[in-house]
Structure formats: structure tokens, C-alpha cells
Amino acid sequence: MASSTSGPKKVLSRFRQVVGLLLPHSKSTPPPVSSTDDDKVTTDDHQVSTDDHKVSTDEKVKSGGEDINWDNVGFGLTPTDFMFLMKCPVGDKYSEGHLVPYGNLEISPSSSVLNYGQGLFEGMKVYRREDDRIMIFRPEENARRMQMGAERLLMQAPTTEQFIDAVKKTALANERWVPPHGTGTLYLRPLLMGSGAVLGIGPAPECTFLIFASPIRNSYKSGIDAFNLSIETKLHRASPGGTGGIKSITNYAPVFESVKRAKAAGFDDVLFLDGETGKHIEEASSCNVFMLKGNVISTPTILGTILPGITRKSILEIAQDCGYEVEEGRIPVEDVLAADEVFCTGTAVVVTSVASITYQEQRVEYKTGENTVCHELRTALTGIQTGLVEDKKGWTVHLN
Numbered sequence: 001m002a003s004s005t006s007g008p009k010k011v012l013s014r015f016r017q018v019v020g021l022l023l024p025h026s027k028s029t030p031p032p033v034s035s036t037d038d039d040k041v042t043t044d045d046h047q048v049s050t051d052d053h054k055v056s057t058d059e060k061v062k063s064g065g066e067d068i069n070w071d072n073v074g075f076g077l078t079p080t081d082f083m084f085l086m087k088c089p090v091g092d093k094y095s096e097g098h099l100v101p102y103g104n105l106e107i108s109p110s111s112s113v114l115n116y117g118q119g120l121f122e123g124m125k126v127y128r129r130e131d132d133r134i135m136i137f138r139p140e141e142n143a144r145r146m147q148m149g150a151e152r153l154l155m156q157a158p159t160t161e162q163f164i165d166a167v168k169k170t171a172l173a174n175e176r177w178v179p180p181h182g183t184g185t186l187y188l189r190p191l192l193m194g195s196g197a198v199l200g201i202g203p204a205p206e207c208t209f210l211i212f213a214s215p216i217r218n219s220y221k222s223g224i225d226a227f228n229l230s231i232e233t234k235l236h237r238a239s240p241g242g243t244g245g246i247k248s249i250t251n252y253a254p255v256f257e258s259v260k261r262a263k264a265a266g267f268d269d270v271l272f273l274d275g276e277t278g279k280h281i282e283e284a285s286s287c288n289v290f291m292l293k294g295n296v297i298s299t300p301t302i303l304g305t306i307l308p309g310i311t312r313k314s315i316l317e318i319a320q321d322c323g324y325e326v327e328e329g330r331i332p333v334e335d336v337l338a339a340d341e342v343f344c345t346g347t348a349v350v351v352t353s354v355a356s357i358t359y360q361e362q363r364v365e366y367k368t369g370e371n372t373v374c375h376e377l378r379t380a381l382t383g384i385q386t387g388l389v390e391d392k393k394g395w396t397v398h399l400n
């Protein structure tokens with residue numbers, strides 16, 4: 001492999017020569033997402049292969065992002081330079097993982113992820129501080145959540161140490177894609193797939209762990225953004241004994257229809273109700289929900305049908321620190337309709353006010369803006385995440 005003095009061009013040409021890969025972009029504005037044969041990471045018959053395409057950490061392309069046109073970065077996918085791949089025969093240990101150029105994968109048509117949905121994902125962000133250093137937030141929580149999901153789906157998850165190490169390597173290899181402080185973040189998407197081939201319904205004999213990255217812009221403009229939600233009364237997201245409490249890939253396509261219908265009617269997202277009674281709120285398509293009444297902040301209890309959000313967990317703690325009474329319980333629709341404030345939490349939405357909820361044609365509006373508890377909690381959380389406020393909880397991990 002190239003020495004530490006190798007430049008990006010040398011790395012690029014080496015990959016083109018050796019494995020016929022094209023990096024999807026060089027050091028300029030990213031191209032649209034494409035899927036050509038040239039982009040793929042080659043594989044053997046049964047698995048996603050990583051062996052031939054390692055990038056030593058010395059070969060990382062770093063340029064501080066001066067050449068990136070941040071105006072072109074939005075909320076969609078902007079591919080970055082490298083992704084991380086690591087694989088594991090089930091029942092064994094993960095072999096050492098590697099950074100490879102971002103590109104398509106080749107995977108067995110009979111892999112369990114493609115046939116049976118044996119897959120999990122995570123979502124996390126890399127934040128740039130004012131002093132230009134970069135950090136991540138509570139990565140051990142993402143590692144643990146993936147391990148919980150892997151247990152449920154009979155997959156082998158990386159250990160917490162392996163997970164965090166992979167996250168660090170991916171973040172550092174793509175450091176130039178971490179947007180300037182306060183403008184956005186580098187979103188990381190860890191994926192765990194049953195990549196081995198199976199024919200009969202059953203777990204894959206091999207798992208692949210992968211992390212790719214994409215910069216995203218901040219959406220929230222100093223407390224004024226807010227969601228308009230509708231309560232979904234036809235479809236359910238999760239049911240008792242199902243997989244609603246883990247980040248299974250199979251939880252997401254089934255909500256597309258509800259969200260599409262809601263968006264067509266002018267809403268931003270839907271709130272799902274519990275599958276048993278249809279009387280209690282659970283969560284939105286990809287974020288948790290909270291309500292405020294007086295001095296009490298409540299959120300639905302995690303009972304296996306709601307994703308245990310890391311932002312949710314952090315906000316529960318921050319709210320208590322700020323002097324609010326905090327409750328977890330079953331929240332009837334009527335209670336949320338009578339709330340003073342409602343807000344959503346998640347890695348993507350951070351903490352975002354709900355401006356209105358519509359339920360069976362009835363629309364209820366809530367307080368939004370800078371003078372809200374939502375804004376207070378959001379400011380406290382993002383202060384820690386971006387290094388503006390001292391992290392007394394040990395939640396942040398510095399990467400450089």
C-alpha cells in the first residue's frame with residue numbers, strides 16, 4: 001500500500017488500476033448519486049468482500065473541505081470519499097475492518113438481507129466545533145442498540161469497541177466532508193446486513209458491517225422550524241412482539257405509504273398510534289415524541305414497539321437537569337391534543353417543535369418559537385454536541 005506521503009491522486013489511480021474502482025468523485029463538488037458498474041466494490045460468491053480494497057489510514061484524503069461547495073450540500077445523499085467494511089461468519093469474530101472507496105457493493109442474490117430483510121441500521125452525526133476539531137455523540141449507545149437488534153434478528157454485531165473504532169475511522173477518513181461549525185454535520189450510517197447466502201428462510205451464515213457517510217445541512221433556523229403532523233389512523237408502524245423497538249430495516253418501507261399520504265395532504269410527518277388499542281401515541285416515522293403540560297414533560301414508554309432513541313434518552317436527562325418533571329407512560333391521544341407544547345426528538349430532527357397535530361379532521365396548534373421549552377432543551381443539547389457548552393456528562397468523543 002502507498003506510504004503516508006501518498007497523495008490523493010496516487011490513491012485514486014491505484015484503486016482504478018488494482019480493482020477497477022472509480023471513486024464517485026474527486027476533491028470537488030460531489031456528483032449526483034449514480035449506480036454504475038464502475039462504482040462497485042467487488043465480491044466473491046457469497047459475501048461482500050473487503051480484502052483486496054483496503055485503504056490504510058495513511059492513505060486518507062484530507063483537505064479540510066476548502067474545496068467543497070457547501071451550498072450544494074442539502075438533506076439528500078452526498079457521497080463522500082470512503083466507507084468502512086468489516087465481515088464476520090456468524091458465531092465467529094469480526095475480522096479486521098477496512099476503509100474502502102465509497103462505491104456500490106456486489107452481494108449474493110440469495111443473501112438474507114435481500115430476501116428476508118435481515119438488516120439493521122444506525123444513524124449518527126459528526127460535529128465540527130468552533131475550534132475545528134470534530135466530535136461524535138454517545139457512540140456507545142448506537143453500538144448497544146445495534147447489538148440489541150442483532151440479538152433479535154440472529155446476527156453478529158460488532159463489539160462496542162469495534163463499532164466505535166469503525167465510526168472513528170470513517171469519520172476521520174472523511175473529515176474534509178464535516179461541514180463548518182454550525183452549518184451542518186457529517187451523517188454516518190452504520191449498517192449491519194445478513195450478507196451470506198441462504199435459500200431456506202433463516203439467518204445468514206455471514207454478516208457484513210458497513211459505515212458510509214454523507215454531509216447534511218442544518219435545517220433548523222434558530223427555533224422557528226416546526227412540524228405539522230397528522231395522526232395515522234389506518235396503518236400501524238409496530239405491534240407487540242414485533243421489531244418496532246429495534247432499528248430493523250424492515251420497519252421503514254412499511255411507513256412510506258403513510259408518510260406519502262400525509263405529505264400529499266400538506267403535513268411533514270405522521271404520528272403512529274399503538275397497534276393494540278389505537279388510542280395512544282407512539283412515535284413518528286423516524287423520531288420520538290414528547291409533550292409538555294405545565295411543568296411536566298412526558299413521552300411514551302419504551303415497551304418494545306417504540307425505538308429507544310438516543311436523543312430521547314438525552315433529552316429526558318437534560319429536561320430533568322433543567323428542573324422539569326419528567327414522565328414516561330402511555331399517552332392517550334386526548335392528552336397530546338391538550339398539551340401546551342409537543343416536540344420530536346431524533347438524530348436527524350434533533351429537537352423540533354410540533355406546530356400542529358391533526359386527528360380525524362381536528363387540528364390542534366401548539367406554541368413554537370424561541371420562547372419554548374423545546375427551544376431551551378434543543379439549545380442545551382446542541383450546545384453539548386457542538387462543543388459550545390461544557391460536556392459534564394461524558395457524552396461526547398473527540399476524534400482529533
Ligand SMILES: Cc1ncc(COP(=O)(O)O)c(C=O)c1O
Nearest residue numbers: 286287288307309310311346347
Ligand atoms: C423510528 C425512529 N424513532 C426514533 C428515532 C430517534 O432515535 P435517535 O434519537 O437515536 O436518532 C429514530 C431515528 O433513529 C427512528 O428511526
